[in-house]
Amino acid sequence: MRPPAAWRTWAVGCAVLAVAAALLYAVGPKGAGAARADTASGHRWITDRQGRALVLRGLSTASSAKSAADGLPWIKEEDVARERRALGTNFVRFLLQWRKVEPAPGAYDTAYLDRVAERVRWYGERGYHVLLDMHQDLYGPGTGGNGAPKWATRTDGLPSAATDPWELGYAEPGTVRAFDRFWGTAEGGRDLRAHYARAWRAVAERFADDDAVIGYDLMNEPWGGSVQGPAFEAGPLARLYEDCVGAIREVDRDHWLFVEPSAIGANWGFATGLPRLDDPRGDGDEARIAYAPHLYPLPMDLGGGYTGDTRRRVDASLASWREQTERTARRLGAPVVIGEFGLDVGLPGAMEYVEKVQRMADEMGAGIAYWSNDPGPWAPWDAELRPTALLPVLDRPSPRAIAGDPVSYRWDARARELTVSWT
Template sequence: MGGMRTDGDGEAHDETGGAAPGDAPESAAKRRPRSRPWHAAVLALVLALAAALLVAVGPSEADAPPDAPTGRRWITDQGGRALVLRGLNTASSAKDDPRGLPWITERDVRREYEGMGSNLVRFLLQWRAVEPRPGAYDDAYLDQVAERVRWYAKRGYRVLLDMHQDVYGPGTSGNGAPRWATESDGLRAERTDPWELGYVEPGALRAFDHFWGNRSASRDLRRHYAEAWRHVARRFADEDAVLGYDLMNEPWGGSVQGPHFEAGPLAALYRQVIKAVRTVDRDHWIFVEPEAVSTNWGLPSALPYFEDPRGDGDRARIGYAPHLYPLPMDLGGGYDGDTARWVDRTLSSWRQQVERTARRLRAPVLLGEYGLNVSLPGALEYVAKVERMAEEMGAGTAYWSNDPGSWAPWDAKGRPTPLLPVLDRPYPRAIAGDPKAYTWDAAARTLRVSWRGRADINGHTEIYLPKRTFPRGGRVTGAAVVKWDAGARVLTVRSVPGDQAVTVTPKP
C-alpha cells in the first residue's frame, strides 16, 4: 500500500523516487493522516461493509473444518530447514520512480543487515516497468532488479519479489499497472485524501472492472499479467537468493467485492499465474494475498485452496501472505486508550482468521506488511506485540518499510530511529527440523527454541544474536555449538534427530 506520506502537519506530499540515500523520501508512511471529523462517516461505512462480509463469508468459508493435516506448515529452504524470515519492504520509493526501482544502494543493504540482522526483503516490482508495452518486456529493468538481488544474496537474504499495485496504476493516480493496461473509459481518477479512497474513484473502479473481466476489455489483461509473471519467473528461476513471488499486492475487485471476488476472479487469476510461473520455475515459493479491505482489519478471507503443479503435501510451495493494518491506525491513530483496545481485538481476530485460512490453503504464513508512524503514542509497544504474535504463529514478518522517516528504522540522514531496537530481536533464522516454538524474553534476555530434528534435513540450526542484547555472543544449553560468527552475529548449533530444546543467554 501507500504512495504518499504525511508530515507532522498532516499535509500530504508526493513521495519521490530514485533519490540518493541522503535525499531519500523523508517518510515511508502510507498516507494515513491524522483523524478528521469526516472519518466517522467513513468508519460507519467500513463497519457496515465489515458486517456484510462476515455474513457473506458465513460458516461455509470461515468455519469449515480445514481439509489440511493438523499442524503448521513452514517456509523451507532447499535442505528442508524451516525458515524464520524477518525483514523490511523495499521500497515505497519504487512506486513513483521512473525506473520502478527503490532508492537503496548496496551500502544501505549492508547497513540494514548490520543494524537488525534481517534475512528477508519484500522487494517491490512494478508491472509498468516489467511490461512497458503489450507483450514487450524490459530486460534491462530486470537486470537492475537482479543486481539488487545480488546485494542481498551476499548477506544471506531471501528476496520475495512483489508485484505491487495501489489504486491500479499511474493512469488512475496509483502505481503498478502500465497505462496501456488501464482502461478507465475516460472517467475521473484523482488522488484522494486519504489515499485509500482512490479505489472508489470512478476511473479506478472501471479500470479494475476491465482487468478482472467484470466488464469486457479491449485485450485480455489477465493473460498479459500472467505472462509478465512468467517472464519474471524465467529470469529469476535459478537465483538461489530469491525466496519466491508475491503475485499481487492487496488485490481490489472493483465492483465485485468480498467472497465473490476472492473465490471468483481473484482465485481464477491466481490459478492462471501459478500455472504460468510453474512452466519456468518449479522450485521457488509462490505467495497469494487475500483481499486487503477485509483481511487487513481482522475479517475472514474466502480464498480457496490452490493446487501447486509441482505436487501436493510437502512438495507444494504455495504460501499465504496477508497484511495487517488495524482500522483505527488506518485512520491515523496510535496505540493507546480506546484505540489500543480496538487494535487488540483486531489482532486477536486477525490471528484467528489468518490461521484458519492458512489451514484451508495448507500454507505457511508470511506477514507481508504491517507498520505505522512510530512517533505516535504506543507505536513501539504495538510493533513489539505484533512481533511476539508472529513468533507464536511461526510467521515471518516484513515491516513497512525501509524508506527513511517516521515509519522506518532510520531517518533521512541514516540515523537510527527508536524503532530499530524493537525490530532488532534475537531469532532462529533456520531450524533443522520441525519447529515447536521459539520465544524471546526481553526482560530475562533469554531466547528459547525447540524443535524435533529429522534425519532427512541438511544443515544445522542458525540463530541470530544482536549485539545490543548479546554483546559477547551467547551461552547455549541443550545443544553443541558448531560455530559463532561474530561478524554476522549468527550462532550455529548442531541438530540431531529427536527433540531438542535450546536456551541461549548472553555470555557474561
C-alpha cells in the same frame, strides 16, 4: 548492532537449547505434539532448498520504487549492508512494477530485470531471502497509483481524483473501471489477466535459478473493482492466481508462490473467501504456496495510536486477524508471512504495538516484512539515516534456519534470551 553481551547470552542459550531439543525429542510423539500447539494446528513452514524451516524477518523495499521512473528503490549496496549490520534481518520484500516488467504488450524489459537482479545479489551475498512482490496501489499511474502500465489501463474517460486518505481512491470511478477492465468483469472489457500471468512468467524465468530469491508475491493488496468480497476472491482473483501459478511453474518449479487476500477486510481481521490453490508441483508438502496477508487494524489504519480505548479495539482486531489468518492458512495448507505491517513510530504506544505484533508472529510461526525501509516516520531510520526508536524494537534475535520441525521460539528482551524448541 547487538552488543557482545547479547551474543554471549545467545550462545549460552543455544548450548542449553541443544540439550533441551534432545530431551524434547526423547519425550516422543505425545510430548512433541503438545508443544507443537504453541503454533497453529496443521502449521507448515517455508523451507529453503535444503528443506530447512525458515523464520523470515525483514523489511519491504521500498515505497520509493512506486514513483521512480526506473521502478527501482532508493537503496544502494551500502544501505543493504547497513541494514544487515543494524537489524540482523534475513528477509526482504522487494517491490517490482508491472509497468517496468512489460512496458508494451508482450515486450519484457530485460534491462530492468537485470537491474533488479543486481539488487537481489546485494541481498543474497549477505544471506537474505528475497521475495519479489508485484506491487500495485490504485491500479497504476494512469489512475493516480502505481503498478500497471498505461497500455493496460482503460478508464473509459472516468475520473480518478486524488483523495485523502489515499485509500479512498480505490472508489474513484476511473480506478474501479480500470480494475473491472483488468479482471474482465466489465461488459465489453478486456481480460488482462493473461498478460499479467505472462509477465510473471518472464520474471520467474529470469530468477528461477537464483538461490537468493525465496519466491514471488503475486499481487499486492488485490482490489476487485465493482466485484467485492468472496465473489471476487473465489472468482476473478482465484483465477488470476491459478493463471500465474501455471505460468510460473512452466519455468520455475522450486520457488514459493505467495498469495494475498483482498486487502479490504482481511487487513482488519475479517474472513477471506480465498480458496485453496493447486500447485503443479504436487499436493501436501510438495506444494509451495504461502499465504501473505497484511496487518493494519482499522483503528490504526485510520491514524490512531496504541493507547486507551483504541488499544482495546486494536487488541480485539489483532485477535480476530490471527484467528482468521490461521484458519485460512489451514484451509490453504500454507505457511504464513505477514507481508506488511507498520505505523508512524511517533504515535503513542507505537513501540509497544510493534513488539506485540512481533510476539504474535513468533507464536504463529509466521514471517514478517515490516513496512518499510523508506527513511522517515514509519522506518527504523530517519531522513538522515539516523536510527529511530523503532530500530532497537525490530532488532531482535530469532532462529534463521532449522533442520527439523520447529515447535516454538521466543525472544525475551528483558532477559536477552532466545528460547527455541524443535524436534
